[in-house]
Amino acid sequence: MPEADSVPFGYHARYLRIDVSHGSGEYLLLDETMLRQFIGGSGLGVRLLLDEGAAQADPLAPEAAIVFAFSPLVGSPLTTSAKFAVVSKSPLTERINDSLASSGFAIAGKQCGCDAIVIVGRAPELSVLVIDEKHSDVHLEPAAEYRGLTCRETEAALRSRLGADYRIASIGPAGEHLVRYATVSHDGRHAGRGGSGAVLGAKNLKAIALRGSQRSGWAHPRELTELSRSLSQRSFGPATAKYRELGTAANLLTFNRFGALPTRNFQSGTFEEAPSISAEQLSATRSKTRESCVACTIGCEHIYGHGADGVRLEYESLFALGSLCGVGDADTVLRAVRRCDELGIDTISTGGSIAFAMECVERGWLDVGGNDAPWLRFGSGEALLHAIELIGARSGIGNLLAEGSRRAAQVIGHNSISIAPQVKGLEIPGYEPRALQTMALGFAVGARGADHNRSGAYEVDFSDKVDRRRVTLDAVRYAIETEDKAALMDSLILCKFLRGVFDDFYAEAADMLRKVTGWDVSAGELRETAKRIVSAKRQFNLLAGWTPAEDTLPERFLKTPLPNDPAASLSHQRLDELVAEYHRQRGW
Numbered sequence: 001m002p003e004a005d006s007v008p009f010g011y012h013a014r015y016l017r018i019d020v021s022h023g024s025g026e027y028l029l030l031d032e033t034m035l036r037q038f039i040g041g042s043g044l045g046v047r048l049l050l051d052e053g054a055a056q057a058d059p060l061a062p063e064a065a066i067v068f069a070f071s072p073l074v075g076s077p078l079t080t081s082a083k084f085a086v087v088s089k090s091p092l093t094e095r096i097n098d099s100l101a102s103s104g105f106a107i108a109g110k111q112c113g114c115d116a117i118v119i120v121g122r123a124p125e126l127s128v129l130v131i132d133e134k135h136s137d138v139h140l141e142p143a144a145e146y147r148g149l150t151c152r153e154t155e156a157a158l159r160s161r162l163g164a165d166y167r168i169a170s171i172g173p174a175g176e177h178l179v180r181y182a183t184v185s186h187d188g189r190h191a192g193r194g195g196s197g198a199v200l201g202a203k204n205l206k207a208i209a210l211r212g213s214q215r216s217g218w219a220h221p222r223e224l225t226e227l228s229r230s231l232s233q234r235s236f237g238p239a240t241a242k243y244r245e246l247g248t249a250a251n252l253l254t255f256n257r258f259g260a261l262p263t264r265n266f267q268s269g270t271f272e273e274a275p276s277i278s279a280e281q282l283s284a285t286r287s288k289t290r291e292s293c294v295a296c297t298i299g300c301e302h303i304y305g306h307g308a309d310g311v312r313l314e315y316e317s318l319f320a321l322g323s324l325c326g327v328g329d330a331d332t333v334l335r336a337v338r339r340c341d342e343l344g345i346d347t348i349s350t351g352g353s354i355a356f357a358m359e360c361v362e363r364g365w366l367d368v369g370g371n372d373a374p375w376l377r378f379g380s381g382e383a384l385l386h387a388i389e390l391i392g393a394r395s396g397i398g399n400l401l402a403e404g405s406r407r408a409a410q411v412i413g414h415n416s417i418s419i420a421p422q423v424k425g426l427e428i429p430g431y432e433p434r435a436l437q438t439m440a441l442g443f444a445v446g447a448r449g450a451d452h453n454r455s456g457a458y459e460v461d462f463s464d465k466v467d468r469r470r471v472t473l474d475a476v477r478y479a480i481e482t483e484d485k486a487a488l489m490d491s492l493i494l495c496k497f498l499r500g501v502f503d504d505f506y507a508e509a510a511d512m513l514r515k516v517t518g519w520d521v522s523a524g525e526l527r528e529t530a531k532r533i534v535s536a537k538r539q540f541n542l543l544a545g546w547t548p549a550e551d552t553l554p555e556r557f558l559k560t561p562l563p564n565d566p567a568a569s570l571s572h573q574r575l576d577e578l579v580a581e582y583h584r585q586r587g588w
Contacts, residue, residue: 010072040071045087111212172344219518273328320351332381352427
């Protein structure tokens with residue numbers, strides 16, 4: 001294995017490139033300049049994809065690359081730092097797709113002696129990729145016996161087969177069937193909104209199993225430990241305190257009160273049955289446990305009693321499989337979330353695709369079960385659960401919905417694309433764009449499509465900086481600031497819930513990185529790094545075929561005010577002005 005002449009603290013200065021067509025791998029060096037320019041996580045992942053020429057490849061082709069990228073902070077005592085990024089070209093959007101997740105898989109990957117794992121090729125049969133750094137071994141093992149198993153079943157079986165010291169990421173049946181928004185599961189969590197699970201499925205990889213022992217040291221370990229202790233003792237603010245008590249599902253009633261809760265495929269911003277599925281009601285009627293991600297002191301995860309293992313519930317899943325589909329029965333929503341987790345599909349795209357189909361049925365554009373008695377309708381929990389099963393199996397109408405709402409609209413016709421809840425093919429998360437117009441801009445220009453984790457512009461909407469229903473050009477710089485900050489956090493990698501902890505994020509991030517790596521990095525340098533990472537994502541999309549027409553929202557949001565809030569109105573002209581000013585300020 002090659003060794004770099006000088007390895008900065010916090011890094012191994014190399015990545016592991018594996019061609020699963022042959023089951024072979026090699027370590028390749030990473031230049032320190034590249035590491036400093038792109039840090040790790042999403043930034044490093046995008047840079048490696050560009051080097052692989054992945055932007056021009058079919059994301060489901062053997063030559064397409066998928067990157068699991070770590071960061072210099074992984075394995076450190078800093079809270080929320082045990083995260084990794086999964087970066088690839090999305091089979092759903094045909095644009096960049098970078099997802100972040102927390103688990104022991106991140107630590108195990110870093111301990112394999114690399115800063116990233118790049119996978120290309122296609123295994124000759126359904127396989128498990130085993131990376132055992134302890135024995136300098138990379139190989140494939142047959143996985144036919146795991147075909148059709150859920151993510152949880154696959155991971156349990158592999159731990160029994162390989163040993164409890166392996167960390168495993170797997171795909172469910174949806175990934176095997178190449179559902180375009182299939183996810184990658186690990187330790188009960190999911191990454192890969194946009195279809196990373198389908199990319200692994202196309203490579204005939206049911207799972208990746210990691211075991212390693214290498215550690216990267218820290219430049220200033222004593223100071224780093226003191227900083228970690230100080231960071232963990234800070235007040236995380238009222239929002240995070242709320243998440244500790246109720247989880248992110250607490251957002252449901254707040255958004256409903258603001259008229260910004262997407263309901264029945266964005267036909268309304270309020271849901272009359274919201275209290276029935278709220279975190280407050282669930283907490284009062286069901287058992288609940290609180291969990292933390294690895295190396296996290298926040299503990300926002302809430303597991304609600306349902307079945308043997310309970311259901312990990314987040315706001316985005318609650319909105320997408322609840323209000324968006326008009327379903328107000330808590331038990332049904334929990335069952336739907338659980339089933340998506342088992343099948344390995346993203347809940348936002350699942351709910352968005354189903355809700356879109358429900359409205360098409362309502363309008364008479366889509367025939368399911370006969371026009372006299374269509375079964376796919378808003379408010380039907382039975383229809384929701386049945387549709388999820390069909391998507392996971394790519395059966396019947398599920399084969400169409402597994403393509404996502406944009407591709408489904410192209411088949412359905414009737415100008416149904418005007419109500420398909422997506423940007424660049426990625427389904428819109430739980431923020432009504434007409435009621436939150438800085439967020440609307442963030443959705444429109446997002447490199448990944450409509451994504452609340454790449455643009456924190458909703459924070460601006462809920463502040464006194466803008467009028468969220470009548471946003472002016474002044475809001476553009478705030479949207480850019482949240483996008484840049486998210487890009488850096490996703491590359492360091494740190495949890496977004498730390499946003500409110502820092503008095504001066506860039507200066508404190510520089511101090512953090514300095515203590516880990518020993519680099520004499522400044523706040524100004526990190527601001528430029530953030531812009532560089534955002535520009536690299538744009539470069540990827542340009543190579544993949546991006547056009548300016550993609551930076552927009554569906555016609556629904558630009559032609560009609562929000563029915564429950566007529567003051568919430570966003571025109572084509574206003575959005576075009578915002579987007580043009582965004583590009584001007586970016587220097588694009």
